[in-house]
Amino acid sequence: MKEGAELRNEREFPSSKSGQGVGARLPRKEDDRLMRGRGLYVGDVRLAGLKDVAFVRSPLAHARIRGIHVPERYRDRVFTAADLVGIKPIRAVSGLPGFKISEQPVLATGKVRQVGELVAMCLAPTRAEAEDIAASVMLDLEELPAITDMLKAREPDTALVHEHWGDNVFLETNYEVDISAALDAPIKVTREISTARQCMSPLEGRGVVATFDSRLDQLTLHSAAQMPHITRSGLAECLGMEEGQIRVISPDVGGGFGHKGILLPEEVCLSWLTMQRGHPVRWLEDRREHLVASSNCREHHYKITVYADSDGTLRGIDCEATVDSGAYSSYPFSACLEAAQVASILPGPYKMPAYRCRTFSVATNKCPILPYRGVARTGVCFALELMLDLVAAEAGLEPGEVRLRNLVRPEQMPFDNVTKKHFDSGDYPEAMRRALAAIDIDAIREKQKQGEADGRRIGVGVSIYCEQAAHGTSVYSGWGIPMVPGHEQASARLTPDGGLELRVGVHSHGQGMETTLAQVAHEILGVDVAHIRIMLGDTAMTPYSTGTWGSRSMVMAGGAVATACRELGERARRIGAKLLQHDPASVVLQNGEVRGVNGSVSLKAIAHTWYRRPQDLPADVDPGGLEVTQGYKPVRDSGTFSYAAHAAVVAVDPDLGEVEILDYVIVEDGGVLVNPLVVDGQIYGGLAQGIGTALYEEMPFDASGQPLATTLADYLLPGPTEVPAARLDHMETPSPYTQFGVKGIGEGGAIAPPAAIANAVNDALRPLGVELMQSPITPHRIVAAVLAARATERSAA
Amino acid sequence: MKPAPFAYERPRDLHAALSMLAASNGSAKIIAGGQSLGPMLNLRLVQPELIVDISGLAELKRAEMSGGDLVLGALVTHADIEDGRAADVTRGAMRGVAANIAYRAVRNRGTIGGSLSHADPAADWISALAALGARVTLRSLAGARSMAVEAFVVGALECALHAGEIVEAVHVPARAASAHWGYAKSCRKTGEFAHAIGAVLIDPVAASARVVIGAIDTAPIVVTDAAELFGGRIAADYKQRFDVRVADALLAKAGIDDVAQRHIHVSVLKRAVQEAAA
Secondary structure (H helix, E strand, O other), rough: OOOOHHHHOOOOOOOOOOOOOOOOHHHHHHOHHHHHOOEEHHHOOOOOOOOOEEEEEEEOOOOOEEEEEEHHHHOEEEHHHHHHHOOOOOOOOOOOOOOOOOOOOOOOOOOOOOOOOEEEEEEEEOOHHHHHHHHHHHEEEEEEOOOOOHHHOOOOOOOOOOHHOOOOEEEEEEEEEHHHHHOOOOEEEEEEEEEOOOOOOOOOOOOOEEEEEEEOEEEEEEOOOOOOHHHHHHHHHHHOHHHHHHHEOOOOOOOOOOOOOOHHHHHHHHHHHHHHOOEEEEEEEOOHHHHHHHHHEEEEEEEEEEEEEOOOOOEEEEOOOOOOOOOOOOOOOOOOHHHHHHHHHHHOOOOOEEOOOOOOEEEOOOOOOOOOOOHHHHHHHHHHHHHHHHHHHHOOOOHHHHHHHHEEEEHHEEOOOOOEEEEEOHHHHHHHHHHHHHHHHHHHHHHEEEEEOOOOOEEEEEEEEEHHHHEEEEHHHOOOOOOOOOOOOEEEEEOOOOOOOEEOOOOOEEEEEEEEHHHHHHHHHHOOHHEEEOOOEEOOOOOOOOOOOOOOOHHHHHHHHHHHHHHHHHHHHHHHHHHHOOOHHHHEEEEOEEEOOOOOEEEHHHHHHHHHHHHOOOOOOOOOOEEEEEEEEEOOOEEEEEEEEEEEEEOOOOOOOOOEEEEEEEEEEEEEEOOHHHHHHHHHHHHHHHHHHHHOOOOOEEOOHHHHOOOOOOOOOHHHHHHOOOOOEOOOOOOOOOHHHHHHOHHHHOOOOOHHHHHHHHHHHHHHOOOEEEOOHHHHHHHHHHHHHHHHOOOHO | OOOOOOEEEEOOOOHHHHHHHOOOOOOOEEEOOOOOOOHHHHHOOOOOOOOOOOOOOOOHEEEEEEEEEEEEEEOHHHHHHHHHOOOOOOHHHHHHHHHHOOOOHHHOOOOOOHHHHHHOOOOOHHHHHOOOOOOOEEEOOOOEEEEEEEEEEEEEEEEEOOOOOOEEEEEOOOOOOOOOOEEEEEOOOOOOOOEEEEEEEEOOOOOOEEEEEEOOOOOOOEEHHHHHHHHHOOOHHHHHHOHHHHHHHHHHHHHOOHHHHHHHHHHHHHHHHHHHHH
């Protein structure tokens, strides 16, 4: 492994002299708490009289419920759908034409449609006793044929997940830009490509503690959730309550990645239960529930043709994409976000005149699919980047060269691609060139000619993607799903001792927002970050927000904090001018002080005077005070586009199928980085998940719909020994549309690795006639492909 | 994922433990390091009425020489072997195997007797000790009996223990100065259970070889007289004579239909042979 230090590109934001503002590599404030085990997660919430819940879950993937038999002695501690009078099912409808609606009952009624579906809720003093009760409940189920293969599910005369639909397709979409213009291209490559079903696997699972405050007439739901305000809206709809009667508190959250972005039937169930019983109740997702019951992600299939000229110039793409959406449409993202998004993002950062994409969101008897870090981008990047390597092989070009020929160029920015995605800024070819240079492609080609003494084969692969982030109203209104982000708000308050309190509606579950938002505020007001407190994750304490998803928090909440702090600074400046007896036009706010020609007064002194010594203020002072709420949207809300080129070198053992990553380079451009240290952390974490997608993670099902990876012994996650010390290089092209030129970067690390690694493995094995088009690339798949290629060669000879 | 209710006893000596087992009529489970039984209890895959925790039995923690053999008490941990706290008569073979079992946290608690009793096909000791020619001593109130490791492991998660019986010790014969050792395994990731294990003890001077193919769906394939795998005789050139077709046929006979799986097993075994010859 080469040393990474020489690649690192450090930079201070020019306006920051204190080392705390935008651009500072500040260690995360929250780590002092989190790393010492002093965080407070939902599992740490202790309330007097708390009782535990365990669920009876469906053991079958598809069955009619004939009966639920509860032992007499547990009659008052077991609850089924029949008890939940007035509770509405979860409905996540998309406004896209033709979308078929699924209703997800919070406890099953009539049918069960996935293994792990909630059937009954059992209450006991401890979880173990609640599980004992759950084990005593007998289900009388009439098994129905399970739909487990999304391609077969589209065929006529197949069994139906939702009978009244008439088929198993949540939504079909069609998008075309003159595909006929590409059909005469000299290079035409067609393949089927697929990505496995995965589990998102945050360290902390979901969890709910529900209680009711009769004085406030308010349900309080503690939940490990990314989007507490959206959870509240969804709960109010299902429970038939006013939103003001519900408070959602999401305390410290141990990773989200999308898994904690949905409204859970468990959240609805426990809300109902605490109001029925008058004492707090708790349910904590265990790892088996996480793996088999609640949600999966990533299961895509592509039938794709790429057209190109003989010099590798792209002429067009024609694709049919299918996504296994599982049994139900999840609130609020719906069952169609993933597949329909494929159509709009498949072309990525490449220029092409012709394009066609047909997508299917298919219902199966599996748990619902949720948008996982990168959402459809990881699958799309995998499909397209694998295809580009085949185009390169056909054209007799280096894979990097094909990218350089087709990537959008910096002088074309801002750029609208074939699906009308609006790229705000960037130099994509430069990122690719830097990655190729850093991985030293020429040296690897030389090394490949020598061969390896240990019989392994070396391969190199590249990939590049764009990550649309913080896309807002104009994008999401088109989806017509229950959640459309508008302006983001933040509240800022100077405290009487000169500290700063910020209230934001996004959340932080590993992103370091308590540090980075403080840096933004510091940049504007000059208050020391040690005296800035960020309040998140509580609907009673924060402005409404759709929450943390889509890599939007720094752009949106960062922008809102900056806007609110500017207004707060302006108010402080006017008060300061009065205290200095200056004309307001002649004073400025600088480094935490209001300065005039004759002197200065600190924000701390201004705050003290405002709150504690109002007698010192003149009568005509602005009565608005030192607390403001302001809203923000970027100049354009079509999203920021960050991107990265990834390059991987692998060694593949063709006899054992083992893959070792020898070197890994990431050249990233996330615009202006508020905290490069935090961004590096995001990239490393994303890379680990991308390696999981590439080589390890898979949730298989048998023909009856039973999930087969039910523990972490079968569902393999990469660990420290599987994740290489990647070398990072940063470019910095500011977004023209956002505060400070920042872009969202939360997901990118997880998007490109499967494609780069698969391309590297294929590069290593191509001389053997092997081509792998399916993730994860397991030892068994490699060896099977090598043996099949050998057999083909023998029969040809 | 919480266990079903069970009673718990932690006896102070082996006789007390055996008495508890005898009284339980087969409804008890023994726990030592708990590295396999713990998760199985939590998943409710096993629901014993009684757990007998033998971790306090000092007589099962001893490692001592008897004749030329090393006798390892059932409670000797993988880490005891890895770190050299237990004596070694295999000239480093067992230390090498121990050091690559799962993760260090597992090795600190997991025991050699527990690993054998659990008989997980993918675990290391059932293959490695069979190759080394080790035997186990089983004890109950009725007395003791002894058998070869390969006879003790009957199938996947199945061993020859009777109700009321416990693995007391493992007898490892000294490895001859002329005997070569090779051990290879393939794991999806560091510390995971292997999906292929090859273990060989080859003595070209004595013209003998023990060969084990492990981590298949059932008990390991143990070939105590492995000449057939080397073209009919064991000699100094055994590395060149290793016959992958014979190994492949053994796997096919064991019911492994998948060609790629067989290829991986044969390749791993070949690596073990190469390591022995190196």
